[in-house]
Amino acid sequence: MSFNNLETLYRQVIMDHYKNPRNRGAIEGDALTVDMNNPTCGDRIQLQLQVEDGIVKDAKFEGEGCSISMSSASMMTQAIKGKSVTDALKMSKLFSEMMLGEEIDSDMEMGDAEALSGVSQFPARIKCATLAWKAMEKGVNDK
C-alpha cells in the first residue's frame, strides 16, 4: 500500500513532534500567557512566553488538537526560543507564506517547522498549522 499523498503531509519529523512534543508544559514564574482556539474544529492551545530585552527566553505550550496543530506548536516553540521577537515575527510571516505554497526566499532558519511545508497542499489543514504561530504573534503584539 502506498500512501504517497499522505506522506507529503505526515512526515516522520512531524509525527515525532506529535508523539514527543518539545516545550510542552507551563513556565514557572513570570510569563505572558495566550489562549487561542480554532472554533471551527475545537483545537486549543495555551502558549506561554518569557520575553526579556526583546529576546524570547522561554516558550512552552499546552493544548489539545490534531497532529498538525500540536506538532506545529512544538516546532514553533523550538524555533523561536532564544531568538529576538523581531525574528520570531519574521519567522511567523515566512511560515504563513510557506502555508500558501510560496517559495521561501530567506536565510532565516525555521528548523523542523519547515517540514510542515506539505500542509500547503491540504488547504483545510492550514489553520491547524498556523494556530501556534498566531498565538505567538498575539502574545508579543499584545505585550
Next chain:
Amino acid sequence: MDVKAIRQMFPILDQEVNGHKLVYLDSSATSQKPISVIEAVENYYRKDNANVHRGVHTLGSRATDQYEGAREKVRRFINARSTAEVIFNRGTTTGINTVASSYARANLKPGDEVLITPMEHHSNIIPWQQAVKATGATLNYIPLQDDGTITLEDVRNLVTDNTKIVAIAHVSNVLGTINPIKEIAKIAHDKGAVVVVDGAQGAPHMKVDVQDLDCDFYAFSGHKMLAPTGIGVLYGKRELLENMEPVEFGGEMIDFVTLQDSTWKELPWKFEGGTPIIAGAIGLAAAIDFLEDIGMDEILDHEQKLADYVMDRLRTVEDIKVYGPEHRAALVTFNLGDVHPHDVATALDSFGIAVRAGHHCAQPLMKWLNVTATARASFYIYNTEDDVEKLVDGLLKTKEFFGHVF
C-alpha cells in the same frame, strides 16, 4: 428503491477526488443536489425571475405563483393545516431564533424554565441561552443516558408547571438518536409548555407529520434535503404565530405604514420581511418532488438498513469507538484509536472519502462524551453498502498508515 438510478441524478457524485471515486459521507452537513433541483433553479432564473408579491407584470405573477406554490408543497410535505403556518426563511438556525426572539421573549418571565437536552446543536442551545438571559428564566437540561438517549420518565419529571418551552432535536446530528417527539409533546402540553423541534436531521430522512407529532414549532433546512443553501422552513401552529411579533421589519411584511406606526401583513408573510429566497423556495419544491417520488417511508427504510449495516461493519474495525445508541439514524460518529479525527478525515479524504471532523456544532455534547472532537460519516438516499465498505477499508488503511508512522 433503485439507488443506482438515484445516483445518476446527482452529477456531482460522478467524479474522482485525490485519484479515487468520490464517496460522499457528509450529507448531515449538507446534501448533494439532483439535476431536477439544479434545473428548477436555473429555469426560474432563465425564464421567470422577478420579485414576488409586487408589481402586476407577467413575470412577477409567475414568480409569485411558483414561490407560493412551493409553500403549498411544503405544507403538504409536513401536513400542516394551512400555508399560513409555513414560514420561509434561511434555515433551521433562523427558525429557532425566530421562536426564541419572538415567542420566548414575550412569554418567559423570571421563574419560568426552558428545557432542552445536551445533545442539541448550538443553534438549538444558544438562542435559548440568550432568551433566558433576557427574561430571567432558567435553562434546564434533560439528562442523557449512557447510550445518548433520553427517557420519557426524565421528561415527565423535568417538565413542571414552570416549564414554558421544551426544545429538542428530532434527530441528533452527532449521536443519530431519534427522539420521541410525539410523546414529549404530550407530556409538555399537559403542563402547558410548547414544544420546539429542531428538525434539521429529521425532515430530510423521514415522513414528518406536524399534526400527528403535535409539535408547536418545527424548523428545518432545505440544503440538507436536496434543496439549495439559503432556504429553510419554520412551521408553527397558527394560534401561536398569530400572537407573535415579527422579528424582522421592512418591506414585504407590512400592511399599512404611516409616519409613526405600521401594521403587519397576515400570516405567514408577517415573518418574511424583505425580498424572500424565491429561487431557494422553488428549488425546495423540486427537492420535495424528488423525495416524494422515491417515498419518505422508502427513504427511511433504506437508511435504517444502511445504519444497521454500518454499525455491524464498524464493529469489525479494531480500536474504533462509535458514539450513540444502537438504533439510530443513518449517521455514525466515532473515534479511531489515538488518531485525531482531523487526521482521520484527512486520511479518508486522500482515499476520496468525505467525512466531517470536529465538534459538529455540539460542544456541550463533546464535553459529555469527554472528547474534544470526533469524526462523522453520514448517509443519504444516494449512499450504498459499497460506500460503507469503502469507509471500512479507508479506516483500516488509516490505521495502517498512522500505526506505521507513529
